[in-house]
Amino acid sequence: MTNRNHRKFEEVCRILEKNGNDPARLIPVLQQVQEVYRYLPEEIMSFVATSLNISPAKVFGVATFFSHFTLKPKGKYIIRVCDGTACHVKTSTGILDALYKKLSLSEKINTTPDMLFTIETVSCLGACGLAPAVVINERVYGQMTPEKTSEVLDGIIKTEEKQKEAVNA
């Protein structure tokens, strides 16, 4: 725990160095920084602005322009529930409600306090054939029901707990 912040910060310094502190490389820098933190913290963006010698407003502008960047911390597992037409017709809302309930989340507060899960809705994942579809990180789950989704989550939670025990032991 103690070392994690430092490791991340050193990583950012390395990223900046690797990109030669070149203002023209702002986008790749932000992309790599986001890989480290899984989002773009404000202080780190200020630091990036300082190092690249550009105004913080410019960095903020770029970070908010691309939907790929996120300024709020997200969980380790990002659950994307499709709400495109095909999935909607096949009652994806039921899955969403069940997820919110299971993780005590809502549209406004969509990340669990332990930073494990974030729930997002997307309009069409391009997997309409599998409707209703849910994507967790990179993996696509098709023809889901509230029950099946819940089982997948339980599986993840179990693996996580095991990992934790292994670390502590």
Added chain:
Amino acid sequence: MKTANTLTIDGLKITIEGEKNLLEVIRKAHIDIPTFCYHSELSIYGACRLCMVDVSGRGVVPSCSTPPEAGMEIQTSTGQIRSLRKMIIELLLANHEQSCTTCQKNTSCKLQELANRFGVTKVRFKKAAAARPLDNSSPSITRDPNKCILCGDCVRMCREEQSVGAIDFAFRGSNVTVAPSFGKGLSEVECVNCGQCARVCPTGALTPKSDVAETWKALEDKSKYVIVQIAPAVRVAIGEHFGLEPGTIATGQAVAALKRLGFKKVFDTSFTADLTIMEEGTEFLKRLEKKEKLPIFTSCCPGWVKFAEQYYPELNDNLSSCRSPQQMFGSLAKELLPEKYGIKKEDLVIVSVMPCTAKKYEAAQEKFAVNGIKDIDIVLTTQEFARMIEEAGLQFNSLTPESFDLPFGFKTGAGIIFGNSGGVSEAVLRFVNEKVCGKKNTGNYDFLQVRGLEGIKETSISTPAGTLKLAVASGLKNARTLVESMKRKEVHYDIVEIMACPGGCIGGAGQPVYYKPEVKEKRAKGLYDNDKMLELHSSQDNPYIKELYKDNFGEAGSRKAHRFLHTHYASCKRTHSGEISILKGNSVNKLEVTVCFGTSCFLKGSQSILKGLVDHIKLSGLEDKVEVKATFCFEKCNSGPNARIGRKLLEKCTIGLAVETLMDEIKILKECASV
């Protein structure tokens, strides 16, 4: 006959004379093409599409970004173009908060003007964007994103002309907005309050903050004694609001209007401008004699002062320690007038009428208050003054001119030309030249080399004390260019004058809205003409200034003068961002270590100090006992790189010093814990 460089505009033959775009050529033909995103001083953005014209063989093109070519045949107002323009305005209006009657920009708004011009009477589209909160965090500028049409003029102004970049486009799609970084208010970022963004904003999205209501309230309060000072640049611009030519000297009407509005006394900031010259000139001569803190930088522009405090903390000692004329007036008046008028100090209210939005910020600074009583209570811009005249129903042009009150209403021409870029330098030269030559300036008191609207001017004059080199910059981009070349030691000066607004105060953002470039020239000429009309031209000849020194301060630069007329500078952080946590430190009794990662310290190597510290902490197994953070600017940039270890602030820090202090502090911490 077709010559090599003519083209036809609506059937008229026009010669191309080096114009970069069609728009300039068309304007030369006296056709007013509507634009939102074109300003001759800024780069071309080409976003608003209002400037479209028809070029035969090519169809409809934006004239602002199309280079003129010989033989082009151009139509500027076909049915298709008119209906396109109308549609653009309608679309913009659809998303624009329509509270025109209560808007600051009412009657000077370009969107409103063009809607009238193209007969947009109703809007067929529905509003798409949700309402956004108003930003009134800044003492100088109010930002209403709901009125923004995304022309980008402000963004380019702030970045290109001022080299600040405090605002930029953010978000995407229908959420696009122009905003300071990280959703902060303008007062929490590097904005220097110059207001140039508001000057070019075609709508009411960026406006000088209004303090009119507060002024009326003070004027109506029977227990208050309200007086006013008016800056030089106001008198040559206020008339524009009432249809007079730019540059018309309307001093008498302005004074009359202020009296009719209810101000008990009307004084002239030019008087304290004269006083500034006495103090600053003396300060310069002292520095010259001792060969220290040169060049001297002028300090009368609060936009420049904040800029210097943010970006060039190493210049703090070079800035003249003189307060600006506005603040000298406040300090003087609050000290001397209550007794003179037999009133309590807290009942004296001082209002300034200024061409400037940054003066609002300046007056609000804590260092310009004594025991909680501000030296200047309210700052109004020229625009706000004009609005008050209108509200009161005064017919400005037919007011019988009146004169200023004494003693702070008498000035020399030197105090008048302060409003122009180069004016302060010229006024200083009129003082310094006489002092070092030891004889009166007779006849010729003009130093024409420092006049004119160029961004950077330089000159040198030879005196018995050697050759003096001067530089004058207006617009902060120019200031940056100048300071950078001084830092690289490419140039060297003795006196440097800087104004944040292009052209100086006459081009201030509080002045009446204008779109034509020649307006500034005319205002500048107005001030130089005014100088000629006056009896005296050098500050040191002002009899009331002499009297002031005799009765109050002794001589220029005296101890007492310093107390009332001078100030100090501190470096100031650019943005208010949080800290970066590096090591958490788990024990309850942990040592706190903060390393500055502000730009100035960063450049001086704070990153390697942090690395050295952390490496050492890890090697000595102290990870639990120390919490390490990186933060943005301690506001002590001058002595950086800075770090704070426990209670100790380490200036000019090195890895060695940091490690040594760390170990000492850890030891103390341990001892405390064991008792």
